[in-house]
Amino acid sequence: MPDSSYAARLGAVTAARGRLCVGIDPHPSMLDAWGLPHTAAGLESCARGMVEALGETVATFKPQSALFEEYGAAGIAVLESVLDDIRAAGALSILDVKRGDIGSTMAGYARAYLRDEAPLAADAITLSPYLGYDSLLPAIDLAIASGRGVYVLARTSNPEGDHVQLAVGDDGRVVAQQIVDAATETNRRVLAELPPEGATAPAIGPVGLVVGATRLDTGVDLDAFNGSILAPGIGAQGGKVTDLPAIFGASLGHVLPTTSRGVMAAGPGAEALRQAARTQVMSMV
Numbered sequence: 334m335p336d337s338s339y340a341a342r343l344g345a346v347t348a349a350r351g352r353l354c355v356g357i358d359p360h361p362s363m364l365d366a367w368g369l370p371h372t373a374a375g376l377e378s379c380a381r382g383m384v385e386a387l388g389e390t391v392a393t394f395k396p397q398s399a400l401f402e403e404y405g406a407a408g409i410a411v412l413e414s415v416l417d418d419i420r421a422a423g424a425l426s427i428l429d430v431k432r433g434d435i436g437s438t439m440a441g442y443a444r445a446y447l448r449d450e451a452p453l454a455a456d457a458i459t460l461s462p463y464l465g466y467d468s469l470l471p472a473i474d475l476a477i478a479s480g481r482g483v484y485v486l487a488r489t490s491n492p493e494g495d496h497v498q499l500a501v502g503d504d505g506r507v508v509a510q511q512i513v514d515a516a517t518e519t520n521r522r523v524l525a526e527l528p529p530e531g532a533t534a535p536a537i538g539p540v541g542l543v544v545g546a547t548r549l550d551t552g553v554d555l556d557a558f559n560g561s562i563l564a565p566g567i568g569a570q571g572g573k574v575t576d577l578p579a580i581f582g583a584s585l586g587h588v589l590p591t592t593s594r595g596v597m598a599a600g601p602g603a604e605a606l607r608q609a610a611r612t613q614v615m616s617m618v
C-alpha cells in the first residue's frame with residue numbers, strides 16, 4: 334500500500350515537477366508517426382518510450398486503457414509494464430479506464446485497479462458517473478482505503494456530452510454540478526475524518542473531477558471543490574494552456590492540465606518529447 338494518501342503524494346510530486354499530466358495514448362496513427370508497427374511490440378516501444386523519455390520530469394501520466402486493450406492479453410501486459418515504469422520513475426499513474434457500473438460489479442472494477450496486489454494497480458483511475466454518483470462508492474471507498482484516488486467525469490471535453498451534463502435536475506442544478514457537489518461532499522467527509530496534522534494535512538480529498546479544457550464556460554461552479562481536477566483536451570482537441578486561468582479561476586491551483594497527442598506527436602525522439610512537455614509547462618506560467 335502507498336505510504337501516504339493520493340492527495341499527499343500528488344501534492345509532493347507536483348510541487349517538485351509541476352502539474353502537467355501527460356497522456357499515453359498509443360493510437361494506431363501515433364504508432365505510424367513513430368514508425369512503429371500496429372503490434373504489441375510497437376505498442377510497447379511507444380508507451381514505454383514515453384515514460385523512459387519523460388518519467389523523471391513529468392509528475393503524472395495518464396495511460397488510456399482501450400489503446401492497450403485492443404491488443405488483447407499482450408496489450409494488457411504492456412500496460413502493466415507501463416504502470417510499473419511510471420512507479421519506478423517516481424511519477425504517479427492515472428489510468429484512464431472510465432469505469433462505471435452497478436455497485437456489486439463496480440466492486441470488481443475497483444479491485445482490478447485500486448487494490449495493492451492488482452497487476453493493473455494505478456495511483457488513480459477515471460470513473461464515469463452515468464449509473465449515478467453513488468454507484469461509484471465501491472471504487473471511491475477502496476481508493477480511500479488504499480491511499481489511491483479517482484477522477485469522476487463531470488464536464489467532459491467533447492461537445493456530445495452537453496445534453497446529459499447540462500440537463501437540469503429537479504433542484505435546478507445541472508447534472509454536472511450535481512457531480513461536482515457530490516464529489517465535494519465526499520472529500521469534505523474524508524478530510525473531516527483525518528487526524529489533525531496541522532500544516533501537513535492535505536488540503537484536498539481523494540475524489541477528483543474531470544473537467545475538459547476545451548471551453549471557456551464550463552457551466553459548473555468549482556469554487557468550493559476540494560479535490561484534484563484533471564483537465565484534458567489541450568492540444569489536439571483545441572484547448573489551450575493559456576486559457577486555463579479563465580476557465581478555472583480560483584480553482585486553477587488544483588488543475589492538472591492534460592495532453593496526450595500534444596506531446597506524443599513530437600516523438601519518438603526523447604529530447605523532442607521533453608521539449609514538447611517543457612513547451613506546455615512554460616505556457617502555463
Ligand SMILES: O=C(O)c1cc(=O)[nH]c(=O)n1[C@@H]1O[C@H](COP(=O)(O)O)[C@@H](O)[C@H]1O
Binds near residue numbers: 544545567568595
Ligand atoms: O477522462 C479523460 O481522460 C478524458 C475526459 C474528457 O473529457 N476528454 C478527454 O479527452 N479525455 C481523455 O484524454 C485524452 C485526450 O487525448 P488528446 O486529445 O490526444 O490530448 C484521451 O485519452 C481522452 O480519452
